[in-house]
Amino acid sequence: MFSQVAEHSPYGGVVPEIAARAHVELLDGIVERALEEAQVALADVDGVAATAGPGLIGGVMVGLVSAKALALAAGKPFLAINHLEAHALSARLSFGTEFPFLLLLISGGHCQLMAAEAIGSYRLYGATIDDAVGEAFDKTAKLLGLPYPGGPQIEHLAQQGDPRRFPLPRPMLGREGADFSFSGLKTAVRQIVRQNALTERDKSDLAASFQAAVVEVMADRVRAGMTRFRTEFGQSNSRCNFVAAGGVAANRPIRQGLNRLAAEQGFRLSLAAPELCTDNGAMVAWAGLERLALGLADGLDAAPRARWPLESIGPTAR
Ligand code: KG4
Ligand code: ZN
Numbered sequence: 001m002f003s004q005v006a007e008h009s010p011y012g013g014v015v016p017e018i019a020a021r022a023h024v025e026l027l028d029g030i031v032e033r034a035l036e037e038a039q040v041a042l043a044d045v046d047g048v049a050a051t052a053g054p055g056l057i058g059g060v061m062v063g064l065v066s067a068k069a070l071a072l073a074a075g076k077p078f079l080a081i082n083h084l085e086a087h088a089l090s091a092r093l094s095f096g097t098e099f100p101f102l103l104l105l106i107s108g109g110h111c112q113l114m115a116a117e118a119i120g121s122y123r124l125y126g127a128t129i130d131d132a133v134g135e136a137f138d139k140t141a142k143l144l145g146l147p148y149p150g151g152p153q154i155e156h157l158a159q160q161g162d163p164r165r166f167p168l169p170r171p172m173l174g175r176e177g178a179d180f181s182f183s184g185l186k187t188a189v190r191q192i193v194r195q196n197a198l199t200e201r202d203k204s205d206l207a208a209s210f211q212a213a214v215v216e217v218m219a220d221r222v223r224a225g226m227t228r229f230r231t232e233f234g235q236s237n238s239r240c241n242f243v244a245a246g247g248v249a250a251n252r253p254i255r256q257g258l259n260r261l262a263a264e265q266g267f268r269l270s271l272a273a274p275e276l277c278t279d280n281g282a283m284v285a286w287a288g289l290e291r292l293a294l295g296l297a298d299g300l301d302a303a304p305r306a307r308w309p310l311e312s313i314g315p316t317a318r
Contacts, residue, residue, distance in 0.1 A: 009147045013138065020058025027066050034281070042074045047297065049288025052080035053305030054109070060304045068300050079288040080302035083279075084310040086287040087245040088116055090277070091270035093286040097241055102229040102267070104222055104258070105310070107246030107279075108134035108149070113178045113225040114310065115232065116243070119290055122310045125225045126178025133214060134248045136182035140210050143186075143193045144203050154207045155251050161208025166192060168213045170220075178225040185213055215257040222258065226265045242267040250274035 004022045008014050035042060050067030053060050064080070071078035087105055091097040102125075103116045111128040131139070134151060141150020146157065168188050171181040189210055192198075198206065226242070234240055244258050255271055262269035276283060291297070 005149065012142050012148050014056065014148075016056045016058050019056055020062055023059045023062035027062065031066075031070070042070065042076075045074070045076060047071070047077040047079055047288055047292045048074070049079040049081050049284055049291075051083045051086065051284055052298075052302055053083065053308040055083055055306070057304055057306045060306075064302070064304050068302075072300060077292060077297035078300055078302070079291050079296070080298040081284050081287045081291070082308055082310060082313050083284075084110060084308075085120070085122075085313065086283040087277075088114075088122070088243065088310070089119075089287045089290055090245050090272045090283040091243040092290065093283060094272040094276060095270045097243055097270040099241075100233050101241035101243045101270070102222075102225055104218075104225070104242070104244040104249070105246050106133045106218075106244065106248035106254075108132060108138065110246065111180050111182070111248075112310075113222065115229055119294060120296070120313050122313070124309075124311045125228055126180065126221065128180040128182060130181055130183035131186060133180070133182055133218070134246070136186050136214070137248065137251075139186050140189050140207070143190055144198075144207060149247075151248060151251060154211060155253070157204050158208035158211045158253070159204075161204035161206070163205075163208040163212035165202075165205035166209035168209050170213055170217050173217055173220050176224075178221050178228065180217065180221050182214075185210065185217075211251075211253055215253050218254060219257050219261045222261060223265065226261075226267060230265075239266050239268045241270065243270045245272065245277060247278040249277040 004019060007018050007022055048067045048071040050063045051060060052064055068078055084105060087107065088103050100115060100117045103114045105112050105114065109132050111132045113125040115123040115125060117123065137154050138148060138150040141153045146153040169184050171184045172179060189206065192206060196202065230240055242262055248254060249271060258269060258271065
């Protein structure tokens with residue numbers, strides 16, 4: 001597996017131009033190596049799937065064009081995958097989780113709760129009204145002088161910290177609906193950083209306090225989503241399915257919080273292994289297989305999209 005984390009780290013975030021160039025430089029080698037490791041020839045694959053969005057358009061275009069060329073050269077069906085749907089379906093790759101399920105999508109760019117009814121069919125229950133939760137982790141990490149991506153850094157630092165040390169706000173707690181908000185939390189952290197000369201001990205405590213606030217609001221918002229999902233889809237004789245996906249779902253305290261909540265609410269939680277929560281090619285390939293099985297292959301004219309909300313992708317071929 002290749003990662004561009006080292007290239008972006010000095011800049012405290014993903015730099016679009018660097019991302020696109022790195023895609024061009026690495027992609028041929030990655031495809032070759034993947035085929036080699038799987039011991040298959042291009043002629044043996046069922047189809048070629050690539051992310052068509054949403055995301056930084058430069059990187060998306062490079063991947064999409066390369067995949068189209070491969071599909072054309074090998075005479076294979078081509079599948080243009082929505083990145084968010086790939087995250088959503090990673091639970092089906094790991095556990096075969098059946099539709100419908102309540103979906104919590106938590107990544108660097110997204111934070112939303114949805115009812116996932118079928119491939120291509122998603123209904124929004126709630127979303128962040130400002131920062132995505134991964135963004136809040138990354139910005140908080142930056143404030144504490146930690147490199148990008150900040151999520152794993154905060155999780156690590158928080159291990160030694162006291163989560164009760166700093167009384168941070170719990171945005172949206174108890175609010176009607178299932179929306180999220182994280183910018184107030186980040187602002188509170190910024191104020192503490194500005195007003196104090198923090199020791200390493202203080203930073204650990206602040207990281208732990210931040211993470212505890214995220215776990216608490218997450219549980220509260222998801223609980224509201226569960227109530228709605230149960231009303232719409234619940235059957236008295238079976239437990240409802242709940243999937244958490246996206247990079248932030250790799251976070252151990254968040255995983256524990258969601259496990260506790262699922263047990264409390266009688267939901268069956270599908271939580272893929274951490275390496276399948278953060279961005280990976282396997283989930284895109286899997287989404288391609290699911291779509292191919294339904295006859296939903298795309299034309300080679302499928303466009304890259306910077307914005308492509310999951311609830312807009314539609315149940316059938318686009
Ligand atoms: O899904 P993902 O890999 O890429 C996007 O689609 O955005 O998610 C990346 C986000 C980053 O904000 C990163 O800091 C966060 O997921 N993340 C974590 C952890 N691992 C990755 N956040 C908290 N704890 C983690 N262990
Ligand atoms: Zn992602």
